[in-house]
Amino acid sequence: MAKSKAKKLREKLARAGKRNPDAKRSGFSFTDMRTRMTKTKKDHLYQFKYKNHQSNDGNDGSFFIVNS
Numbered sequence: 001m002a003k004s005k006a007k008k009l010r011e012k013l014a015r016a017g018k019r020n021p022d023a024k025r026s027g028f029s030f031t032d033m034r035t036r037m038t039k040t041k042k043d044h045l046y047q048f049k050y051k052n053h054q055s056n057d058g059n060d061g062s063f064f065i066v067n068s
Contacts, residue, residue, distance in 0.1 A: 003011075014020045039047070 010020055010022065
C-alpha cells in the first residue's frame with residue numbers, strides 16, 4: 001500500500017529532528033470509548049414484550065379464522 005502525503009511529511013519532519021505530530025495526540029484518541037455489554041434477562045424480555053411470538057404449545061394469543 002502506498003504512503004499518504006501526510007505520513008511522508010510526518011516521517012520527513014521526524015528525520016529532520018522536528019517534533020512528530022503523532023506524539024501530540026491524546027491517549028484517548030486510540031481508545032475505544034464505546035461501552036459494550038450483554039443484554040440482561042430483563043432487557044431481553046422487554047425487547048419482545050409487545051411482539052406476538054409463537055410459543056411451544058401453539059397458544060400464543062393469535063388466531064386464524066377460516067370462513068367455510
